[in-house]
Amino acid sequence: MTRRQFWLRFIAHIDRQLLLGVGLLLLTSLLVLYSADNASWGGPLNQMRNIVVALAVMWIVANLPLHYLMRTAVPIYVLGMVLLVGVALFGEISHGARRWLNLGIMTIQPSELMKIGVPLMMAWYFEKHEATLTLKNYFVATLLLLMPIMLIARQPDLGTSLLIFASGFYVLFLAGLSWRVIGGLFVAALASAPVLWSMMHEYQRHRIMMLLDPSQDALGNGYHTIQATIAVGSGGILGKGYLNGTQTHLDFLPERTTDFIFAVYSEEFGLIGNMILLSLYSYVIWRGFVITSHASTYFTRLMAGSITLTFATYAFVNMGMVSGILPVVGVPLPLISYGGTSMLTLMLGFGMLMSIETHKKLVKT
């Protein structure tokens, strides 16, 4: 095998267009992290490590044939559920929430696993019953979705549970859940809002109230939103220039390497930068949709669609939160925020997309 052949084998299952978009976003991440970390290499270097690991995972997943992927659905889902129950029973409390499970060697956050596990399980379920889909199947799929969500919402982790709900809902939607049922669910959700409100924790209600009027509590819970909005707004059209964001470098922005990294980017690169970032995200999402439309099986269509829509949702929720149109929920900016776990989950998803794209011919034959 020549070197060239080896190389071709090596990249055979990598979707170049998707990799291009993802790669540009990752480069942006390093660039912004350097600034957000006050021009130090610490943040970018650690993130580089996360990226290398995540790329490796992506490569592995991209090379997995589809039936392997399908086979992992049930074990992952079951494992996730077991861990979630474990968290509920023995989880560690940190910041008033029980999200982490100490396994002795490492502390894990099982809800992260379910971000992939839930849509995977649901897509697998629909594939199994593809030929004879009835309303009952949708009902079962919904149960598969709601069980982990209840557990996660109880932790409490409203942001993650809503995002997992979204990814599962996308599966239901793409699987053809009738518009009437969707409408009914929507009405039911509206009707249950007051009940949900009363079940929420005080800080969760606060965050929603803050969205309506952040100045109400300018030094408390509204502080994050106000300072982030100021950072974005003061960026103007051209931005304050790389490394010149005053909100960033004078410490006004909270959590600026993680959830609020978009404010750093936006302050320094302005509206032009934001448009470029939106374009990059749109490009990745577009490629995801193209892959979805090529997908050859029911399972892969559902899976690819859900991954793509969920990715879009993450990006929207984070940027919406930082620019003050959504409440502050702990959602990182996909591929850009500092952090290994979310990076890993996302790249796993992209690996699946690539696998779906590059293995489809095998299925067809």
Added chain:
Amino acid sequence: MKKRVEFKNHQREIFHFQLRLVVGIGFVSVLMAILLVRFVYLQAVRHSYYQTLSESNRIAIVPIVPNRGLILDRNGVVLARNYSGYTLEINQNKTADTEATINELSTLVTITNKDRKRFSKLLAESHNFETLVIRNRLSDEEVARFAAQQYRFPGVEIKARLFRDYPFVEKTSHLIGYIGRINDTEVSQLEESDLAANYRGSDYIGKTGLEQSYESDLHGTTGIEQVEVDAGGRAVRMISSTAPVSGNTLVLSIDAKLQEIAEQSFGSFRGALVAIDPSNGEVLAFVSKPGYDPNPFIDGIDTQSWDELNNSPDVPLNNRALRGQYPPGSTIKPFMALAGLYFHTRKPEQTISDSGVYYLPGSSRQYRDWKAGGHGSVNMFKAIQMSCDTYFYGLATELGIDNIFNYLSRFDFGKKTGIDMEGETSGLLPSQEWKAKRYQQIWYPGDTVSVGIGQGYTLVTPLQLAFATATLANNGVAYQPHLVKEVQSTRSSENRLIANQPLYDLKIDPKSLDLVRRAMVAVTQTGGTAVYASLGAPYQIAGKTGTAQVIAMKQGEKYDAEKVDERLRDHAWYIAYAPADKPRIAMAVLVENGGHGGGTAAPIARKVMDYYLLGKVPKPLTDAEVKGAGEHD
């Protein structure tokens, strides 16, 4: 057949999926559009608004408080100064639990209960997110001890500040006054007069005395430092700064040593003394006894000390020289004599026969002379020298209240002198009109009789009487009395001399002036009422004693000092100027419950004149002198 259906289903299924996918794409497009609109709104439409917010986040305008101007006496002796010291201050904004922090701090530095009380008072009054003083005047050791532990107290810091100090303490308390923390009323006053900006960062404002009256000179101009700060409020770098301009220095016409001597000469008596240079209106001494220590007022006096001062029967907080109103008693007689001469009511040589009692024509009501049996044959000169009441009863009746009012108001009795200190009272010069308005009563002839010897309705302040005496000493040419001689700016070109401002010339007939002067000199010589206090003076003193009744005597009752409670005893007055031929100092002395002017008030005046004219420093008072046995008025 079946296969075809399945195939068709498959196609339809794909079609349905593609439809859903298109909806999904539409959904994502909407999300992206929402973000784009939001970004355009924030970054283009509202950019300048957020730009401003970001700048105000970033840039803190730090006021630099100017040093308060000094107050010096006419010879440069410091009466109010600033010294630097360390304070321990708590930033309430950065301190979650101030109570716990204070408890922690008290393990490092002494924090008394008084400090705590004062702090909670400050906390209740504080306006914005300012830092509040918990301890003043830290010792070096305390500073070092705290500095080593500072990391434990993020919201607590040591600051070097300038403190105000009044080295003459109670001796100048009523003159200098004091500064104190700015209260809410003063904040709104400052805002109304557009001075609020200049007071950013200022904690203190003049509350009484010259500190209050010359606030605008003493305060100075606040400087501004624009600094870039981080979210923690720490200054990162300076952007620009405008230096503050220190407050102006006040140079007073007061002679500190004279003031000290005058103050001490009162011994344990209460009273007031105002000494004026008659040739220009400069106030040389301005005493109100008792004084108080103004220093504790600066950072908020504690309630207990305040109550003690405020409820003391000696009323130490009352500025008697400026605000105390007393009947002038016989000190009014020289002015009454001038009125008589002016209206030609009596000729100088005209005598009356004094039997010790005066009756209004057609009345049996007795108006007694202070001397039982009277003074015999009395002309104007003798009437002043011996302070003959009967003579002035008659003179007043003959003048009538209208003429008395007319003439005495030329000496500004009943009016504020307009001295450069706030809070002056105007005294009272009665008239028919005033009585009608005040009591809805007509003026009785008997009222005039009392006015003739400075009793009845007439009230004067020590300052007013000193001013009138100075005008008399200066041959009827009045100068505006003032305490500040010069306002010195940090830029010497802007120094401001307080002009010696002639107010008016009464154009008194020189012969009349000469008569009154000679008679007042005779008061201090053998046969006069102030002879003992004037013995051995190498300069001539023109003086007049007086007694202000505290309680009214009933008809036929005789006042007996021994029988009357000390606080109800008469107030003693003395007005004087010297040297009589070329006066350099004129004054009024009031001794509350001092009995007779010649006995208690005149010796005080003598000491002040001896020092001012001869540079003679009096020996400390003996106990006997403190209570002074009286001569008769």
